[in-house]
Amino acid sequence: MELHLLLLFMIFAAIVAIEVKDLLSSVVGVGAVGFALCLAFLILKAPDLAITQLVVEILCLIILIRATINKDLPLVIEGRWFFNTISTLAFVVVFLFFAWAAIKELPAFGNPLMSVVKKYLAEGTSRTGAVNIVSAVVLDFRAYDTLGEVTVLFSAVLGIMAVLRRPGRKKIEDKDNVR
Amino acid sequence: MSDNPNTGLPAGKAGMSLIVKTITRLTIGLILLFGIYIVMHGHLSPGGGFAGGVIIALSFIHIMLAFGKDIAAAxxxxxxxxNLESIGALMFLVIALLGFLGGSFFLNVLAKGRPFKLFSAGTIPLSNIAIGLKVGVGLFAIFLALVILEGAKRK
Amino acid sequence: MSLYLLCLTLFCVGLYGVLRKRNIVKIIIGIGIMEYSMNLFFVLLGYRYHGRTPIDAQNQNILNMVDPLPQALVMTSIVIGLAATALLISIAIRIYEKYGTFDITKIKRLKG
Structure with a gap:
């Protein structure tokens, strides 16, 4: 029951974050969604995820506020308002139709399949020595996923450095001016 | 954030007010220590390399927000x-390659030890330290790049 | 089942924001909301009634733990989401620097 209330709160905060005119209020709204998600992880018995989500949300808020502060924002909605809204709603309805068809096949809430995990739960502590089964799965049974994640994070940092560095930008601007 | 270090103030005056600076000086060590604790105990309690790495990055970002970017960059x-981020990634790969001593990639070759002790679980704490280093320093580098860009634009 | 539907509704709110809004920061926020809802959906799939946290306790045999596999997958996904958000924000800052606006319809030079 508390999960339903939490999810309704998240949907309300998300609508506020999307629809409000001020950018800073919008960022605060998305922060509310993130902290409610942290509470939902705690209720769903995932304390690892709750800690990670909490600190990541704080960092995400700092970065978003840093980016949007002191920026004015002329929010004008002109022309084709009707067409845009109708096409967006049509896309959402099509998505919901296929998602409903997929959800009907899933196991009911509270009774997961657990076909792979049975082995991990039975042998996790004795085979890896780690008490925290999530840690054992992340770093021992499924360490390839973590290797891929490290690669993705590395490429993301490289991409940010490439987008934000200063000398390269000047050269490109000079080239544009020459043309 | 109104009195930015880029407005021409001397180095001692940059950053936020005296109250914020004093509280930051008192708490920054505790935050860093908590991050290291979360990384080290990743195999015993909730947490692990990802959460601990983000907490370590947050401690340095705290310094940067309170004292201005020059002191943090120093x-x-x-x-x-x-360099540290590359070292973290390479350390994780080396731990993965250690598995070839036992026959396959990512095999847990070190001694398992007794459960519920800090020094147990073979390579898992080492991998946690590598990932914590990589995530923490990587996120700090991202934030440093963003702040330096903002400062350069305002000049 | 109703929880799955509420989670999908949250996803649709984010999708609406991405498709309908013209401000780049609003689009980034919509992508973030979609990511939150997908993470929550994974963890919802692994929940078990009266389940315990997947951490062993001393001198105690815990029988019914929740599914740790979705939690392990989502744990990497959260950090990747933060890095992706930072990358999008840096691109948005560059666009603001170049064109002086966050409005995607005003960015004419991208239209080739």
């Missing part, structure tokens, strides 16, 4: 951050 420069 503690870890951008080149050192890049």
């Amino acid at each position: 503690k870890i420069s951008r080149g050192l951050a890049s």
Whole structure:
């Protein structure tokens, strides 16, 4: 029951974050969604995820506020308002139709399949020595996923450095001016 | 954030007010210590390399927000951050390659030890330290790049 | 089942924001909301009634733990989401620097 209330709160905060005119209020709204998600992880018995989500949300808020502060924002909605809204709603309805068809096949809430995990739960502590089964799965049974994640994070940092560095930008601007 | 270090103030005056600076000086060590604790105990309690790494990054970002970017950049420069991040990634790969001593990639070859002790679980704590280093320094480098860009634009 | 539907509704709110809004920061926020809802959906799939946290306790045999596999997958996904958000924000800052606006319809030079 508390999960339903939490999810309704998240949907309300998300609508506020999307629809409000001020950018800073919008960022605060998305922060509310993130902290409610942290509470939902705690209720769903995932304390690892709750800690990670909490600190990541704080960092995400700092970065978003840093980016949007002191920026004015002329929010004008002109022309084709009707067409845009109708096409967006049509896309959402099509998505919901296929998602409903997929959800009907899933196991009911509270009774997961657990076909792979049975082995991990039975042998996790004795085979890896780690008490925290999530840690054992992340770093021992499924360490390839973590290797891929490290690669993705590395490429993301490289991409940010490439987008934000200063000398390269000047050269490109000079080239544009020459043309 | 109104009195930015880029407005021409001397180095001592940059950053936020005296109250914020004093509280930051008192709490920053505790935050860093908590991050290291979360990384080290990743195999015993909730947490692990990802959460601990983000907490370590947050402690340095705290310094940067309170004291201005010059003092934070003096503690870890951008080149050192890049090097440390590469070291974290390479350390994780080396731990993965250690598995070939036992026959396959990512095999847990070290001694398992007794459960519920800090020094147990073979390579898992080492991998946690590598990932914590990589995530923490990487996120700090991202934030440093963003702040340096903002400062350069305002000049 | 109703929880799955509420989670999908949250996803649709984010999708609406991405498709309908013209401000780049609003689009980034919509992508973030979609990511939150997908993470929550994974963890919802692994929940078990009266389940315990997947951490062993001393001198105690815990029988019914929740599914740790979705939690392990989502744990990497959260950090990747933060890095992706930072990358999008840096691109948005560059666009603001170049064109002086966050409005995607005003960015004419991208239209080739």
